[in-house]
Amino acid sequence: MARTLLLGARLLDAGPIGSGAAALEVEDGLITWAGDPDAAGERRPGATVLELDGAVVTPAFVDAHVHATAAGLLADGLDLTGCGSARHLLDAVAARVAQRPGALVWGHGWQDQLWPDELPSRAALDRAASGAPVYLSRIDVHSALASSTLLDRAPGVSGAVGWSQTALSADAHHRVRRAALAAVDTATRDAAQTAFLTDAAARGVAVVHECAGPDISSAEDLAALRTRPGPEVVGYWGEAVGTAAEAEELLAATGAHGLAGDLFVDGSIGSRTAALRAPYADAPGCTGNRYLDATAIGAHVSACTGAGVQAGFHVIGDAGADALLAGLEAAVVATSAEAVRAAGHRVEHLEMVEPVQVRRLAELGVVASVQPLFDAFWGGPHGMYATRLGTDRARDMNPFAGLLAAGVELALGSDAPVTPVG
Ligand SMILES: [Zn+2]
Incomplete structure (x- = not known):
């Protein structure tokens, strides 16, 4: 049996990165022991010893938003x-x-x-x-x-x-x-899915959340993806429903885990389709697009809550966040705050959100599925967000630390191909 002893690792498990060195034993691909390096001595005989010099060792990653x-x-x-x-x-x-x-x-x-x-x-x-x-x-x-x-x-x-x-x-x-x-034939699609999953696995990703839906992919595409070897595929389907029965039907038909992901409340900043309270700085009169209003959002959340199914939406602009919060309040009235909270709904992107809204999302147990590379690529005083929105609005975007501090659980993702999985 091949046994490897990793010494000098910094283990990142459920908690923050540990400050002290740790040791890890791996046998035939399974972690068989982890602990204090002082206790590792007796495990040395017969093992291949790797000195990691303080390198971080983590569990495999979950990419919470991809389009494979x-x-x-x-x-x-x-x-x-x-x-x-x-x-x-x-x-x-x-x-x-x-x-x-x-x-x-x-x-x-x-x-x-x-x-x-x-x-x-x-x-x-x-x-x-x-x-x-x-x-x-x-x-x-x-x-x-x-x-x-x-x-x-x-x-x-x-x-x-x-x-x-x-x-x-x-x-x-x-x-x-x-x-x-x-126009993409089946062989090309299959090869694309395999190429994506192989690359994700090579980068330490064990699970991907595929954000499928009628407007961006198809049920066949999701079904094919879920049969492939490699990282586990958790499918989300972005289509609005009005009743619990519809939610259950759609879940059965698509094999999805939840009716969430890219169910579009609005679009994106780059395409000037994210829904804004005030016009884009570089397009006077343009306040973006609204694909789902608060009534439809409330109906979807209520239906999914009733069915015990995770609901969720794509929300980017501040007016999109307003619609989301109003929809959630409608669902609280139609069901209850406890029921909404218990369903563990999620929201994608959430790039423009105010502290008072953040606190309410935390109370309602909504998970924020965010993309740190969006901010890295397009944030900053001279970035694309500042061009589209002006520096004041751009500066307050993507408040990851504020979300976390308020008790909103964060799920991190790439939204590949928008940003790379790696
Ligand atoms: Zn997406």
Whole structure:
């Protein structure tokens, strides 16, 4: 039997990182002992000894918000995260089409706020696409550029909310995303899921929460993902219900763990679709989008609470948080604070929330599923959030320490492909 003794580790278990050194014994892949290094001496004979020099040893990670297929598709897709201009994006599309004429171009990661030029028009994208279906999601996956060939496969897209001659957002985006996902064949999807899970496992992730839903993936996609080896997949399904019976039905149909995740109350800051109380600093008159109001939120929370099912929502803007809190209060009236609390509901992102709201979320036992890399990538006095919102509003975003101090349990995630799992 292969036995390894790890010495000089700092063990991170349920509590904070210990200050003293610790020892750990692993036998055939299982931890068989952990304790004081002074007590490790008798375990040395026959063991391979590794000196860790104070390295942190943790349990495997849980990524509480991922989109496995979309993230995995990037391994073979068009990575636009480093794309510096519209010109560069169009060149990348043309080069990909030249390699694989007529095939779907799945790209992701552009951030136009950094570009010297304007977003490309559909006509310009069509010229680069030479007739190929092209889907290019913005970094936040709340808007996308698409070629006319792909749009032709998305019924009703031209009349939908969010339609434009450049990037599509809101319902128009959801329609074209569905068409793009439908153009991904089963073998490609399976390979993407496997690539994503393999990468996650290599980075120490043992469990992922897949945020599936009718607007961003599909029930088939989730079902396929749950059969794959590798990290455990906990599925969430983002679709609103009005009664406990509907909640139970939907859970049975999708195999989901809860009716939560990306059930969109609003959109994102980057795409200017997050719902704001006051207009965007860089788009006068624009206060974003509202996909679910307080009444619908309250009905969903009440229904899920009644069924003993976890409910949850995607909420980013301050007006989105207002709707969430009002919906939760409606559910408290319809059920009870104890019942709401017992169900352990969750909310994704929660980037703009006030202290008084934070305290109420703590009382109601709502878990905040947050993405620290959002703040790392787009926060700060000169970041994208400051551009979109002004420095005052941007500064108060993502109050992770405040949430934790108030007693809101935090779940951390990547929202891959929005930020990387690693
Ligand atoms: Zn997401």
